[in-house]
Amino acid sequence: xxxxxxxxxxxxxxxxxxxxxxxxxxxxxxxxxxxxxxxxxxxxxxxxxxxxxxxxxxxxxxxxxxxxxxxxxxxxxxxxxxxxxxxxxxxxxxxxxxxxxxxxxxxxxxxxxxxxxxxxxxxxxxxxxxxxxxxxxxxxxxxxxxxxxxxxxxxxxxxxxxxxxxxxxxxxxxxxxxxxxxxxxxxxxxxxxx
Amino acid sequence: xxxxxxxxxxxxxxxxxxxxxxxxxxxxxxxxxxxxxxxxxxxxxxxxxxxxxxxxxxxxxxxxxxxxxxxxxxxxxxxxxxxxxxxxxxxxxxxxxxxxxxxxxxxxxxxxxxxxxxxxxxxxxxxxxxxxxxxxxxxxxxxxxxxxxxxxxxxxxxxxxxxxxxxxxxxxxxxxxxxxxxxxxxxxxxxxxxxxxxxxxxxxxxxxxxxxxxxxxxxxxxxxxxxxxxxxxxxxxxxxxxxxxxxxxxxxxxxxxxxxxxxxxxxxxxxxxxxxxxxxxxxxxxxxxxxxxxxxxxxxxxxxxxxxxxxxxxxxxxxxxxxxxxxxxxxxxxxxxxxxxxxxxxxxxxxxxxxxxxxxxxxxxxxxxxxxxxxxxxxxxxxxxxxxxxxxxxxxxxxxxxxxxxxxxxxxxxxxxxxxxxxxxxxxxxxxxxxxxxxxxxxxxxxxxxxxxxxxxxxxxxxxxxxxxxxxxxxxxxxxxxxxxxxxxxxxxxxxxxxxxxxxxxxxxxxxxxxxxxxxxxxxxxxxxxxxxxxxxxxxxxxxxxxxxxxxxxxxxxxxxxxxxxxxxxxxxxxxxxxxxxxxxxxxxxxxxxxxxxxxxxxxxxxxxxxxxxxxxxxxxxxxxxxxxxxxxxxxxxxxxxxxxxxxxxxxxxxxxxxxxxxxxxxxxxxxxxxxxxxxxxxxxxxxxxxxxxxxxxxxxxxxxxxxxxxxxxxxxxxxxxxxxxxxxxxxxxxxxxxxxxxx
Numbered sequence: 001x002x003x004x005x006x007x008x009x010x011x012x013x014x015x016x017x018x019x020x021x022x023x024x025x026x027x028x029x030x031x032x033x034x035x036x037x038x039x040x041x042x043x044x045x046x047x048x049x050x051x052x053x054x055x056x057x058x059x060x061x062x063x064x065x066x067x068x069x070x071x072x073x074x075x076x077x078x079x080x081x082x083x084x085x086x087x088x089x090x091x092x093x094x095x096x097x098x099x100x101x102x103x104x105x106x107x108x109x110x111x112x113x114x115x116x117x118x119x120x121x122x123x124x125x126x127x128x129x130x131x132x133x134x135x136x137x138x139x140x141x142x143x144x145x146x147x148x149x150x151x152x153x154x155x156x157x158x159x160x161x162x163x164x165x166x167x168x169x170x171x172x173x174x175x176x177x178x179x180x181x182x183x184x185x186x187x188x189x190x191x192x193x194x
Numbered sequence: 195x196x197x198x199x200x201x202x203x204x205x206x207x208x209x210x211x212x213x214x215x216x217x218x219x220x221x222x223x224x225x226x227x228x229x230x231x232x233x234x235x236x237x238x239x240x241x242x243x244x245x246x247x248x249x250x251x252x253x254x255x256x257x258x259x260x261x262x263x264x265x266x267x268x269x270x271x272x273x274x275x276x277x278x279x280x281x282x283x284x285x286x287x288x289x290x291x292x293x294x295x296x297x298x299x300x301x302x303x304x305x306x307x308x309x310x311x312x313x314x315x316x317x318x319x320x321x322x323x324x325x326x327x328x329x330x331x332x333x334x335x336x337x338x339x340x341x342x343x344x345x346x347x348x349x350x351x352x353x354x355x356x357x358x359x360x361x362x363x364x365x366x367x368x369x370x371x372x373x374x375x376x377x378x379x380x381x382x383x384x385x386x387x388x389x390x391x392x393x394x395x396x397x398x399x400x401x402x403x404x405x406x407x408x409x410x411x412x413x414x415x416x417x418x419x420x421x422x423x424x425x426x427x428x429x430x431x432x433x434x435x436x437x438x439x440x441x442x443x444x445x446x447x448x449x450x451x452x453x454x455x456x457x458x459x460x461x462x463x464x465x466x467x468x469x470x471x472x473x474x475x476x477x478x479x480x481x482x483x484x485x486x487x488x489x490x491x492x493x494x495x496x497x498x499x500x501x502x503x504x505x506x507x508x509x510x511x512x513x514x515x516x517x518x519x520x521x522x523x524x525x526x527x528x529x530x531x532x533x534x535x536x537x538x539x540x541x542x543x544x545x546x547x548x549x550x551x552x553x554x555x556x557x558x559x560x561x562x563x564x565x566x567x568x569x570x571x572x573x574x575x576x577x578x579x580x581x582x583x584x585x586x587x588x589x590x591x592x593x594x595x596x597x598x599x600x601x602x603x604x605x606x607x608x609x610x611x612x613x614x615x616x617x618x619x620x621x622x623x624x625x626x627x628x629x630x631x632x633x634x635x636x637x638x639x640x641x642x643x644x645x646x647x648x649x650x651x652x653x654x655x656x657x658x659x660x661x662x663x664x665x666x667x668x669x670x671x672x673x674x675x676x677x678x679x680x681x682x683x684x685x686x687x688x689x690x691x692x693x694x695x696x697x698x699x700x701x702x703x704x705x706x707x708x709x710x711x712x713x714x715x716x717x718x719x720x721x722x723x724x725x726x727x728x729x730x731x732x733x734x735x736x737x738x739x740x741x742x743x744x745x746x747x748x749x750x751x752x753x754x755x756x757x758x759x760x761x762x763x764x765x766x767x768x769x770x771x772x773x774x775x776x777x778x779x780x781x782x783x784x785x786x787x788x789x790x791x792x793x794x795x796x797x798x799x800x801x802x803x804x805x806x807x808x809x810x811x812x813x814x815x816x817x818x819x820x821x822x823x824x825x826x827x828x829x830x831x832x833x834x835x836x837x838x839x840x841x842x843x844x845x846x847x848x849x850x851x852x853x854x855x856x857x858x859x860x861x862x863x864x865x866x867x868x869x870x871x872x873x874x875x876x877x878x879x880x881x882x883x884x885x886x887x888x889x890x891x892x893x894x895x896x897x898x899x900x901x902x903x904x905x906x907x908x909x910x911x912x913x914x915x916x917x918x919x920x921x922x923x924x925x926x927x928x929x930x931x932x933x934x935x936x937x938x
Contacts, residue, residue: 023224025313067312068299075293076311076656076893088289092828093895095287095700096258104256113228117257118698129224 005047008135011181013038014048015135018178019128022084025070032056051177058170069168082162086122089154095120103127103151124158127151128178145189148182156182238265238756239694241279242672243820245386246270246410246683248279249757252673252696259283259673259697267757269689270681271409277818277833278407284827285671286700290895291654292668293701295319303644303662305890311666316702319650319665320709323624324716326648327357330621331717336360337585337619340646342608343626343706345601347677348570349732350626353710356718358581361588361620365632366602372537372923373525375596379782380545381554382770383562386683388524390414392558395514395521396425397457399450399544402433403524407817410683424518426511428453428503430812431882432875441511444877447810448534448799448930449501454523454543455796456497456505457512459489461550466516468552475770476549481781488793500796520558521551535800537925542782542794549778555767562767565682569742574735577721588616590913595788597924605633606926610912612642622648626706627669629657631822631889634910634928635863636903652709655826656893668703675705676749678739688760690745692753707732790922797920800930801909803879807861807932809845810880813904822886825897837901838871840882841935846872849935856938859883861907861931867938868902881935907931 005011017035035052038044060066073082083089087097099122107113107121107130114121131152134144159179166172234255240247249265262282264274271279297319299310314322330338336358344364345351354362366374374384388411390396396418403411419425419438427439428450436442445453461467462485472478478485494505494512515521525544534540553559588611589604591597597604612620623646630636630643636658643649643662651663660666673696681689699705711732714722722730737748746752769776773784786792803809815821818833825831839857851857857870859881868883876882887901908931916924 020224064299064312068310071296071311071313072308075296075313083289085289087287093289094284094828095289095291097287100258101256107225108228111228112225115223115226118700121256126224 005045005181009042010045010048011185012132012136013042013044014051014132014177014181015128016132017052018174019125019132021125021174022074022128023123023125025067032059055170055173055177058168058173060168060170066168066170069166069171073162073166073171082158082165084124084158085120086124086127086151086154087120089158097122099151103130106130106147106151122151124155127155148185148189152182153186155179156186234260237694237696238692238753239673239696240679240691241271241275241282242693243276243278243282243285243824244408246408247679247681247691247693248275248409249691250275250279250282254696257697259286265691265757267759268691269410269685269759270683270691272413274409276407276409278820278824278827278830281824281827281829282673284829285654285824286673286697288655288826288828288896290656290826290893291700291703292656292660292666293703294668295702296663296666297322298664298666305640305658305661306892307661309661309663314665316704316712319667320712320716323650323665324713327622327624327713328717330648331357334619334621335585336583337588338621340588340612340620340623341626342628343624347705347707347710348572349707349714349730349735350710352571352577352721353714353718355580356577356714356721358583360583360585362601363589363605363608364602365605365628366600367597367604367606367924367926368533368632368928370526371597371600371602371604372533372925373541374602375600375923376538376541376545378600379596379772379779379784380542380549381560381778382772383555385560385562386526387561387563387685388414388522389520389556389558389561389686390418390423390522391421393418393520393522393553394421394423394558395518396423397511397515397521397523397547398425398427398429398435398439399454399523399525399540400429401524401526402429402431402435402814404434404438405814405817408683414684424514430810430877430880431814433814434817441507443503443507446500446502446877447812447880448536449497451536451540451543451794452492452497452500452796453503453508454540454547455489455492455794456494456508457515458543458546458550459492460494460509460512461516461547462486462489464513464516466513467550468516468519471552471554471556472550475554475768476778476780477775478780485780485793492796515547515551519551520553520556522553522559523547523551524560533925533927533929535919535921535925535927535930536797538785538921538923539791539794539797541923542785542791546780546794549780554770554778557764557766561686561764563682563685564687564762564764565680565685566688566743568678568680569739571730571735574738574742575724575730586616586619588612588620590615591924593913593917594922594924596784596790596922603924604913604926606911606928607913607916609633609635609638609642609910612645613638615912617645620646622646623650625649625651625653625659625663627653627823629653629659629822629889631658631886631903631905634905634908634926636905637864638910652706654703656891658889658891661891661893667709668701670699670703670705673697674699674703675707676736676753678736678743678745678749678752686764687762690743690752690758692749692756694753694756785922788922789917790920795920800919800927801861801932803932807934808879809933809935810877811859811861811907811931811933812876812880812882812929813885813908814882815886816884819884819886822889825886825889825900826894828896831896831900834884835887835897835900837884837887837904838869839935840871840873840876842874842876842878842880843872844878845881845935846870849937851935851937858936858938859907859933860936861909861933863909863931864906866902866904866906870937881933907933 162175248271249268494508633639652667888903
């Protein structure tokens with residue numbers, strides 16, 4: 001890390017942007033503007049700004065290339081097994097498994113639910129954005145810890161696979177930084193009794 | 195004390211956190227305000243794994259299917275589900291599902307080629323398909339289009355009729371095509387219905403009725419035994435049904451016809467047939483001399499030499515069949531008996547046995563399903579006259595008049611047609627829910643598909659066939675569509691079950707009906723408009739169907755009922771809907787006109803053991819799977835996920851093969867390598883391999899790369915081979931191979 005991150009605000013910005021970027025192959029479009037708005041509103045620290053700038057530098061000029069890579073990494077799991085639905089990584093891989101229902105319970109506890117009803121609620125993009133919300137909105141530490149354990153502990157391993165599988169520096173950086181931040185968060189939680 | 199999430203929420207003061215909405219506000223398209231929390235609901239629907247469509251009670255929560263169970267009051271499943279039905283959520287929630295329309299960017303096609311998929315919109319996908327199909331139509335005519343799909347839902351049929359498709363191909367030649375054609379001309383109806391519960395004598399040629407695992411069959415034959423029926427089974431394999439039967443004969447593969455002919459011989463020679471039925475309701479009287487003379491040659495002693503079944507047993511079983519009835523000799527679908535080259539003759543002989551038993555549409559016999567016709571889309575919104583169908587048929591079925599008339603098939607001749615008979619003719623293809631494993635010699639099929647300049651494939655999983663697609667469309671599972679299911683399996687009275695979309699289609703998957711309608715709007719718009727000029731709405735068609743059937747004012751009303759039964763007494767038929775007559779036919783003149791045998795003639799199976807290929811090759815579908823479509827279901831795959839070659843220990847000893855040792859099985863078509871399993875349940879001159887495994891698509895994480903393709907060693911055929919071998923009802927011969935076996 002080249003500069004300090006002022007947790008949890010900077011982390012919230014990063015996880016929200018990462019969640020957005022992982023939502024769809026089109027998500028990279030317009031993401032930069034959202035990120036600039038968020039960092040400005042929140043007076044984000046140098047660390048996250050530098051990482052975001054480095055990420056934008058990796059954005060592929062060829063939009064179809066990003067499209068193809070997103071599909072290869074996340075939608076054609078046999079080619080590069082990085083599906084982003086939590087229940088696809090459970091003991092019995094499936095969609096809409098127990099973590100879908102659990103995630104919906106978390107979202108509803110905050111008065112929200114996914115914008116689409118015909119896709120699993122435990123997609124990494126939703127889980128990361130909601131985690132950003134928990135970080136930013138002052139949820140009790142034990143609640144954040146519990147959410148991390150229930151819904152994010154699986155993700156660093158999958159992001160590590162993205163880092164090794166991807167052909168695009170953009171997804172490699174996105175996955176690496178997100179994985180490192182998640183692991184740091186996990187480590188800090190492990191130091192705190194549940 | 196651990197705090198519950200709710201108490202944490204209370205501690206935190208829900209909705210009062212500083213800035214709670216600020217960040218999420220920037221992500222409004224990902225989240226929205228929560229709707230009122232709904233309790234879990236129970237929805238009635240119908241299983242889609244196989245055709246009997248057993249009733250299901252589904253529990254749904256958070257827009258997700260949580261649990262399925264059998265539906266009480268449904269006479270198909272009788273309140274239960276088979277293993278495949280119970281594992282249904284595994285199809286719906288398979289993580290490998292195709293989720294969005296995809297476009298190929300790598301023009302090279304092959305199972306190991308990365309297609310370079312990019313995600314596209316439905317609009318782009320449909321526009322591209324319509325453009326490519328439209329271009330082929332304009333430049334090369336209707337014969338240049340290939341549709342590998344069933345003609346259902348009927349809006350697909352309307353679409354194909356509207357653009358004049360001649361080359362629609364389906365798997366029916368591997369299934370019930372022969373049975374359906376022969377029954378039409380002998381008894382006048384296609385029937386899946388056997389009144390087992392009232393039968394006293396049941397003779398099964400090859401059909402492993404219990405391992406087929408359709409509950410409606412299994413329940414029926416168990417009822418029969420409980421009601422005192424005797425069950426006799428001819429099968430080269432000591433199958434689950436053979437174990438259940440009172441008598442089992444390890445018949446030589448492909449010789450069921452000899453035994454059936456000899457049983458007819460005995461019934462006629464000893465006048466043990468049901469004279470009242472035969473005299474009144476069949477054409478026996480018109481052709482008695484010819485019929486008696488014909489069957490006089492097929493003695494039990496002759497049949498013993500062909501089949502290895504003792505003449506004494508054949509004679510006794512025939513006598514029992516004639517005197518201990520009501521009796522049934524069922525024939526059905528993909529059975530060991532029905533997919534040899536002599537299947538047309540065998541099914542004809544079986545039909546004659548049922549006629550002689552006098553149980554056609556009688557208690558204890560085979561009967562016509564009391565299924566009311568569901569109004570077609572063409573009945574509800576009459577189309578303009580369809581264009582004539584012109585052009586060459588790539589599968590060549592115009593050479594088999596009865597097959598052409600039937601409309602089903604032919605998988606077994608398609609690859610030969612594309613590669614050899616009419617190379618370059620097909621310019622654009624559409625495949626729906628079929629994979630290459632369905633075909634004999636699947637690699638030949640994939641090679642044939644690779645020659646088609648533009649290929650669109652719709653499926654819910656990324657199968658081997660999908661990897662060859664230019665456009666891949668995500669299809670729905672049966673939990674995501676709605677329809678009216680009218681029972682036709684064992685339907686003694688009309689019953690309807692609502693097939694209900696219990697959850698919204700996952701991701702961007704769409705139903706086949708949607709695709710047919712959208713392609714129709716683009717390629718033949720006049721056929722997809724209502725009389726007032728508006729586009730046809732499939733939900734409105736479904737509502738109208740519901741209304742015309744008297745099931746409710748609209749589908750929602752029927753859905754609330756879930757299941758509707760119309761009680762009625764079973765009244766046996768006195769006339770039969772046979773073409774050209776109202777009687778059942780023993781001698782069928784139309785078969786002769788179509789290049790076949792008017793009476794069943796003994797003909798050997800296609801492949802007989804030789805020095806190069808000394809053993810019979812048999813395949814079967816394991817009870818926990820449906821053909822090749824369920825192996826990626828994690829639960830079913832865990833129950834049976836790969837293949838072994840079952841060999842008799844006697845044969846294994848002769849060849850020096852030990853349990854678990856890998857063996858190479860080779861035929862004139864190809865070879866496979868897999869572990870051996872030694873078992874006394876298979877004849878010493880046979881090897882038995884399960885069907886449905888050996889998916890090559892790397893996109894199938896559960897099934898991909900597991901096991902071998904049984905059909906790699908099953909030769910495909912040309913249409914001329916069908917003609918030359920008097921295979922006039924188009925059997926695919928998918929059981930008809932001989933092989934060499936060697937240890938590795």
